[in-house]
Amino acid sequence: GEDVEQSLFLSVREGDSSVINCTYTDSSSTYLYWYKQEPGAGLQLLTYIFSNMDMKQDQRLTVLLNKKDKHLSLRIADTQTGDSAIYFCAEGFSGGYNKLIFGAGTRLAVHP
Amino acid sequence: KAGVTQTPRYLIKTRGQQVTLSCSPISGHRSVSWYQQTPGQGLQFLFEYFSETQRNKGNFPGRFSGRQFSNSRSEMNVSTLELGDSALYLCASSLGQGKNEKLFFGSGTQLSVL
Numbered sequence: 063g064e065d066v067e068q069s070l071f072l073s074v075r076e077g078d079s080s081v082i083n084c085t086y087t088d089s090s091s092t093y094l095y096w097y098k099q100e101p102g103a104g105l106q107l108l109t110y111i112f113s114n115m116d117m118k119q120d121q122r123l124t125v126l127l128n129k130k131d132k133h134l135s136l137r138i139a140d141t142q143t144g145d146s147a148i149y150f151c152a153e154g155f156s157g158g159y160n161k162l163i164f165g166a167g168t169r170l171a172v173h174p
Numbered sequence: 175k176a177g178v179t180q181t182p183r184y185l186i187k188t189r190g191q192q193v194t195l196s197c198s199p200i201s202g203h204r205s206v207s208w209y210q211q212t213p214g215q216g217l218q219f220l221f222e223y224f225s226e227t228q229r230n231k232g233n234f235p236g237r238f239s240g241r242q243f244s245n246s247r248s249e250m251n252v253s254t255l256e257l258g259d260s261a262l263y264l265c266a267s268s269l270g271q272g273k274n275e276k277l278f279f280g281s282g283t284q285l286s287v288l
Binding site for chain 2: 092093097102104105106107110152158159160161163164165167
């Protein structure tokens with residue numbers, strides 16, 4: 063079945079790295095996404111990774127994928143207060159026509 | 175380029191009524207998807223439209239319906255509203271190529287059912 067799990071809360075100090083973890087159950091997913099949601103706003107696509115990749119780096123963001131363990135992580139380097147938000151991981155499927163399976167979201171709190 | 179526009183931003187309805195939400199996609203995007211976000215169930219896929227045709231739908235009752243117009247704008251309708259329909263309804267648009275689509279979300283319509 064389709065299920066995506068995330069820890070609900072993460073607190074980090076400004077300037078440190080944040081690591082948000084996600085596990086999924088459906089091995090047929092072909093792409094995995096990270097979205098960010100700020101209060102009162104919709105979802106903003108941060109980055110994505112194809113299931114045949116192990117890692118993707120995009121400026122301060124690093125995505126690691128362990129397909130064997132069905133584990134996905136998002137590392138944010140030099141975390142800033144503006145990074146405080148809810149982060150969602152999501153699975154997509156070939157031919158899924160934009161049906162993404164989302165995790166519950168991880169609330170990231172950045173403190174001075 | 176304007177983003178995805180959803181109207182209205184807030185809605186208050188009572189049980190039994192029906193409601194129509196509107197979504198204007200990014201110019202050039204032909205696919206529109208709808209998601210429901212609630213604290214209990216999280217983000218759940220409702221349906222996706224491309225060229226006025228529904229290509230995919232989630233597990234929601236028939237009270238939830240949608241349509242897409244020739245200019246790619248989309249509406250979703252919920253009939254016979256229930257308290258549990260209170261949610262943030264998010265619309266997302268994409269090019270519609272069907273593979274690894276980057277979804278661009280609107281700010282949503284917050285629906286409260288009293």
